[in-house]
Amino acid sequence: MRFRPIAFLSCVLLLSVAPGRAVSAAQSPEPRLRAGAATSNITPALGGDIVGGWAPMTATDVHDELHARCLVLDDGQGRLAIVVVDSLGVPRHVVDRARALATAHTGIPAERILVSATHTHSATSALGQRWSPAEYEQAPALDPYQDFLATRIADGIRRAVANLRPAQIAWGRGALPDEVFNRRWHMKPGPHMRNPFGGTDRVQMNPPIGSPDLIEPAGPTDPEIAVLAVRGVDGHPIAVLANYSLHYVGGVPQGHVSADYFGVFARVLARMLGEDRADSTFVPMLSNGTSGDINNVDLRGGQPKLPPYERMTRVATRVAAEVSQALPHLTWRDHVSLASTQRVLTLRRRPITPELRAWAREALARPADAARHPRERIYAERVEGSSAAPATLDVVLQAHRIGDLAITTFPFEVFAEIGLEIKARTPFGQTFTTSLANGSEGYLPTEPQHALGGYETWLGTNRVQLDAARMMTDALLAMLAELKAQASASPVTR
Template sequence: MRTRAFSFLLCVLVLSATTGGAAAGEQSPEPRLRAGAATSNVTPALGGDIVGGWAPIPATYVHDELHARCLVLDDGQGRLAIVVVDSLGVPRHVVEHAKALAVRHTGIPAERILVSATHTHSATSALGSRWSPAEYEQAPALDPYQQFLATRIADGIRRAVANLRPAQVAWGRGAVPDEVFNRRWHMKPGPHLRNPFGGTDRVQMNPAVGSPDLVEPAGPTDPEVAFLAVRGTDGRPIAVLANYSLHYVGGVPQGHVSADYFGVFARTLARLLGEDRADSTFVAMLSNGTSGDINNVDVRGGQPKLPPYERMERVATKVAAEVYKGLQLLPWRDQVTLASAQRVVTLRRRPVTPDLQAWARAALARPADAPAHPRERIYAERIQGSGGAPPTLDVVLQAHRIGDLAIATFPFEVFAEIGLEIKARTPFPQTFTTSLANGSEGYLPTERQHALGGYETWLGTNRVQLDAARLMTNTLLGMLADLKAQATSAGAR
């Protein structure tokens, strides 16, 4: 019996060495990539405020549902979760609650979870009492919709983890230059350059189409459509994450809830890939690039007037077609290294001076139907609502690496020239920037743009130190350099 048992054991060891096990001195096979994707419906009940315009409008009709679209990647060493939410903006404390739920259930570290908002202007707000002193409490309570949204974001990440399967990735870029326009214009002198605070700007946001006072745009555009594609080893698409620097499109009737062109892109790309079936688990997502000063309106004129929703359909179809075209000839990889970096940066808030406080009191004392400027009362209320805020604001910056593709993030509406600088100076072969990520802190102009004035620079639209863009850009470039150095030293893929 002992001889028979010994012979059986010897056979097992020989078979293991020759067919399945690693012989002495051999390395075990490198881990292959896995990926999973899922969507969560985050459409709120009717009646909540849509805050995409100057004044809140109650939601009365849902044209198309809002979603949190989720992708999870696993390289065998760790996981990375990316979520794109159909929302004007999601505050940091709501994002952090969602991440805490996801961490509890999946173990993915919070610094490896990226949550960004698309910035659709036709979604019920997740911002809460944005201009009240409650905003500045250490741990503000979540309102019912914020609680629902955070839970559904976490649910989407959990479901994407449950869908993990062997996968391959590819990345690339195209361009759609004819749908992006810088919305800030140098103008001839005139009353159109007055601001709510009694001063005069040098540029105007969204001047009248065909205005004889137009001089030239105040900044560039970024026409690039960047994308990360994920498919199963059977060739079936799992997800596509794209990035385009266009604020939103609009053309939505009053009171309508819509994901704007971001949602149309997701549906259109699914159709192009043959994944528009009821049983498909494919997820397409479009994140907002650096579009703080970019829109879809050519103020020089010539654009046709279109019915509601038609323009966003046209824009999304072009962007989806560009991604689809780019997917055809890409090299696919089933081994890539994932890496992430996160830093919390402390910024100074722009001070609400005694002079500004006096201006706000005087503005609000005037009859509501006789303001000195059409936006005077709005900004006076914002100045008053910001009273009691601490002098600093902590913001989260992230950088993520997926092979030779890098993603940088800001919790702001970032100007195009900032994103272009990061693309020009990145150490990676390809990098794109996601705005309104891990928070929603208003506009982020450069110092040059601050000097020109205009809506995006007004206190109440922008809230942080004037050189914040430079400080954060340099920080992110340093984070990207660190990720690149780590990859080089480790011989990562």
């Protein structure tokens, strides 16, 4: 019941036009924006592996269905497709297959298709078999679920294209600072700072709540919620894409499949906007921002223990409310230009030295109950599995422009400070970053964070050269500059 005033206000204001901005296409010869959206159910059969924890567990129940949520924009000159997938991560070769299928059926170039994963930790894995990196580089054949997923992503894009209609678009931002916490903490020295490789870290990921060894967080958070909204000329919403830099929330019973707070957000926002009807075609979407070191746990303590699904529902409801309250204040445009650029950047893999291989073999030779660190055997296996990997890794970076809004992408779990730097240095009025886009390559700390150590920096959690974040950030800022230069020459950049 508490949502009804918000829903009523939002629906009334969505039917209005921003002051001073008429919507008649007769005022301009420029092509009117068109937009379409669709969802594809991507829930797999039970029995597969849920891989969000240290060890896989079998999917035994589906709490809520998983989806690929799709938005296609058309400015009269070209199209842009944005897809958000309820998955821990989607490998590049699966994304490439989905984009190839979508391009074949719609003509949208691959570099204008953005496919990202939400990073829910309660979805059946799309990562496939446990390929060694060498086998992965040979583009292994898709397993049955990967083939299904690629097809359903492409289907969603095709259906969104079929749903294209005259539309208006708006963007803006809100903020929710008290649901995001940096999970990496400087700690007092002690045995708790040992890492699996026999060394000592300076920071710890997710230390015990309320620990007396806590000193201070090792990095910032990004509280912003970016909002991109699309509606028909009749005022009815077509889609809302939000972006928030918060890892999954969790609180899911063992064996349950769930889209986590990303899926709850979609359901709650639809209800708030009065679009929770069976015949509604509205598509709400929440993508993962730069949350590689951010979660929803206040390690200082004080958060109540909640039943399964309750915390994610609370967080999603607050995110949806912030988005809903932002919508009436946005400026709506019926003409906007689109542009995209893509680069493939070659990174060096972190080397497996003879000393590291010797450590791994020694660790694996010990009985499991004689391990010197709880995660020693896991990381020894990862080192061994990576020893035959190619020396380099090609990653896809994209930058997309929608008027004066820009979206950048990384195929990694990106630290918050990286996203904040891009926001601070962008030439556009607003920019946000989507993580785990067009691939899933592990964590991306900055060089200073690598120097501090911690889970996200361990070899096997992070796999690429230590200055990779700087290389990719600089590349994306250069790509944004290119898009800005193109926009300056374009007759429609609104």
